Amino acid sequence: MSQATLMDGTGLARRIVDETAKRAADLTGRTGVTPCLATVLVGEDPASVTYVRMKQNRSRKAGIASRHVPLPATTTTAELITTLTELSADPAVHGILLQHPMGHHIDERAAFEAIAPEKDVDGVTLASFSAMSFGLPGFSSCTPGGIIRLLDEYDVDPAGKRAVVVGRSAILGKPVGLLLLGRDATVTYCHSRTPAADLSSVVREADIVVAAVGRPRLIRGEDIKPGAVVVDAGYNAGNVGDVDFDSARERASLITPVPGGVGPMTIATLLSQTVEAAVRQTVA
Ligand SMILES: NC(=O)C1=CN([C@@H]2O[C@H](COP(=O)(O)OP(=O)(O)OC[C@H]3O[C@@H](n4cnc5c(N)ncnc54)[C@H](OP(=O)(O)O)[C@@H]3O)[C@@H](O)[C@H]2O)C=CC1
Ligand SMILES: Nc1nc(=O)c2c([nH]1)NC[C@@H]1CN(c3ccc(C(=O)N[C@@H](CCC(=O)O)C(=O)O)cc3)C=[N+]21
Known part of the structure; x- marks a missing residue:
């Protein structure tokens, strides 16, 4: 058997991000609204810090603003839920990413559920998960x-x-x-x-x-x-x-x-779903 063909995630992701950037620019041009992704990171795990930075860099290039919310490793589930509830209610924020894994003392499921479904661009809530399992529209x-x-x-x-x-x-x-x-x-x-x-x-x-x-x-x-x-x-x-x-x-x-x-496909999906969320939340 000859060697397998490589599936080029980098190339496809670049095309998706280019389309996403056009959609973001169009929304901003029409309405003055810049799509905004909030990234929430509990603690300072070096790998997680790197991923979040990658997501922010890629967002910026696509015309998506980021709002980074770093929280100390000692943050409780209740405090984390308060932060996520505030971001869910903030009209300037269109998408929310809560980086996983968090410390073992945090109830991840309870935290994810504090993300409003219409801002769940990372597809981590029960609402997104059940819609996806039934093949209904929603963020994957x-x-x-x-x-x-x-x-x-x-x-x-x-x-x-x-x-x-x-x-x-x-x-x-x-x-x-x-x-x-x-x-x-x-x-x-x-x-x-x-x-x-x-x-x-x-x-x-x-x-x-x-x-x-x-x-x-x-x-x-x-x-x-x-x-x-x-x-x-x-x-x-x-x-x-x-x-x-x-x-x-x-x-x-x-x-x-x-x-x-x-890896690159993950970020491309996140950005494209963030712009989709911003479009849906913006009354043109
Ligand atoms: N490229 C990307 O965009 C992304 C990459 N990742 C990467 O994917 C990997 C998995 O991430 P994630 O799902 O978040 O990790 P988790 O640690 O949350 O889950 C790991 C899963 O692997 C199972 N598992 C552990 N050991 C074995 C084993 N020996 N044999 C079979 N199954 C095993 C666990 O089983 P059990 O349920 O029984 O504990 C669990 O279901 C990581 O390397 C992560 O970095 C993650 C997200 C995005
Ligand atoms: N709530 C949540 N959602 C996530 O999507 C999530 C998470 N938590 N926790 C951690 C993992 C990890 N993850 C990666 C994303 C992109 C690359 C990626 O783009 N990698 C590049 C290489 C980048 C480089 O090393 O320069 C590649 O594979 O080509 C990797 C890993 C998302 N995660």
């Missing part, structure tokens, strides 16, 4: 939405395919599996309680593999079915994914690189 979780857009771009039709999602977090694994189910794939989830031997045997049967774990090179090339489509959402220290890229590339038909695959 950014990484899952970006992954589906990338599969569409490469004409990968999940219908009737066996898809495995490794990971089941609320912002990534679980929703990407539901979106694949919505596209008529036969979906299996693996997680931390899946025995390693089962992970291996389930991945071996999969036509589409989505890795969303946070364990460097957990998925080995020898387990990839020849011709499978491999989407690696993992983003570990040193720019390493959850898939052993070199060996997987020998067997897959399409594969996302890390970096340059899923």
